Amino acid sequence: MSKANRLFTVVEKINGFAAPAFLKQRALTLAFNSQIKFAGTTGIFIERWDLDGAVCRCKNRWRVQNHLGGIHATAMATLAESTTGMLFGLYVPDSHVPLLKSMKIDYIARASGDLKAVATITEEQKELISKTDKGSTIMEVKVTDSKGVEPIRCAMEWAWTTKRTKDKARKSD
Numbered sequence: 001m002s003k004a005n006r007l008f009t010v011v012e013k014i015n016g017f018a019a020p021a022f023l024k025q026r027a028l029t030l031a032f033n034s035q036i037k038f039a040g041t042t043g044i045f046i047e048r049w050d051l052d053g054a055v056c057r058c059k060n061r062w063r064v065q066n067h068l069g070g071i072h073a074t075a076m077a078t079l080a081e082s083t084t085g086m087l088f089g090l091y092v093p094d095s096h097v098p099l100l101k102s103m104k105i106d107y108i109a110r111a112s113g114d115l116k117a118v119a120t121i122t123e124e125q126k127e128l129i130s131k132t133d134k135g136s137t138i139m140e141v142k143v144t145d146s147k148g149v150e151p152i153r154c155a156m157e158w159a160w161t162t163k164r165t166k167d168k169a170r171k172s173d
Contacts, residue, residue, distance in 0.1 A: 005089075005090070005091075005092060005093055005094045006094055007089050007090055008051075008090045008091070010031060011028065011031075011049055011050070011090060012051075014027045014028055014031065015028075015049075015050055025045070025046055025047055025048075028046040028049050029044070029045050029046045032044075032046060032049075032082075032086055036082060036085075038078060039078060039082045041063075042058060042063075042064050042075045042078045042079070043058060043059055043061065043063065043064065044056050044057070044058055044078070044079060044082050044083075045057045045058070045059070046086075047116075049086055049087070051090065052120070052121065053087065053118065053119060053120045053121070054083050054084075054086050054087040054117075054118075054119045055083070055116065055117070055118050055119075056079060056082060056083040056086075056116070056117050057114060057115065057116050057117075058071060058075060058076075058078075058079045058114065058115045058117075059114050060111075060113050060114050060115070060146075068110070070110060070111045070112070071111050071114075071115055073105075073107060076105070076107075076111065076115060076143065076151070076152050077103065077105055077152075077154075079115055079117045079143065080103070080105065080117055080141045080143055080152065080154040080156060081100060081103060081156060082117075083117040083118070083119040083141055084119045084139035084140075084141045084154075084156040084158065085098065085100065085139075085156075085158065086119075087119045087120075087121050087139065088121070088129070088137075088139055088158040091121070091125075091126050091129040091130045092129055092130075092160045093130060095162060095163060096133070096160045096161060096162055096163060097160065097161060097162075097163050098158060098159070098160050099158070099159045099160070099161070100156065100157070100158060100159075101136050101157040101158060101159040102155075102156075102157040103154065103155070103156050103157070104154065104155040105152050105153070105154050106152065106153045106154075107151065107152050108150070108151065108152065108153060109149050109150070109151045110151065111145045111149075111151035111152075112145045112146055112147045112149065112151075113145055113146025113147065114145070114146050115143055115144070115145055115151075116143070116144050116145075117141055117142070117143045118141065118142050118143075118144075119139055119140060119141045120140045120141075121139065121140075125137050125139075129160060133161070133162055134159075134160065134161045134162065135159065135160060136157050136158060136159035136160075137157070137158060138155055138156065138157050138158075139156045139157075139158055141154050141156060
């Protein structure tokens, strides 16, 4: 990566602390949920967030349950979106803005218990995001429930583009 962005710097500092893993997890979760409020509402907990992947969990609790007692479809989508977005965001330069371009979610099985999402990124994606002014990429994420079943299959397409300056924004209005 050519130049670390602010998010990259924060995540690396937290991961670099000489502290027990559970304290790092709580610090990463707090840092993320304080900025992405809806993720905090769903109770997303970050188990791992580093340069090669992210692992998040969502507990099956009353706040996120559907009428069947499982995790609601929108909470599942938020978990997948947040896990891919936090990993994607590590590589978007500060001069650019990350955007979710599309999400395709197939609900294939009834979820049982808590959910876990695992997102990964390739070296080619890292390079593309950090070196080009505009583009998009599909971020890989696998969501499983407490029984190891994959209740949803997702394709999260994340895009980036240069930030508009105030002058450019005024001219386009």
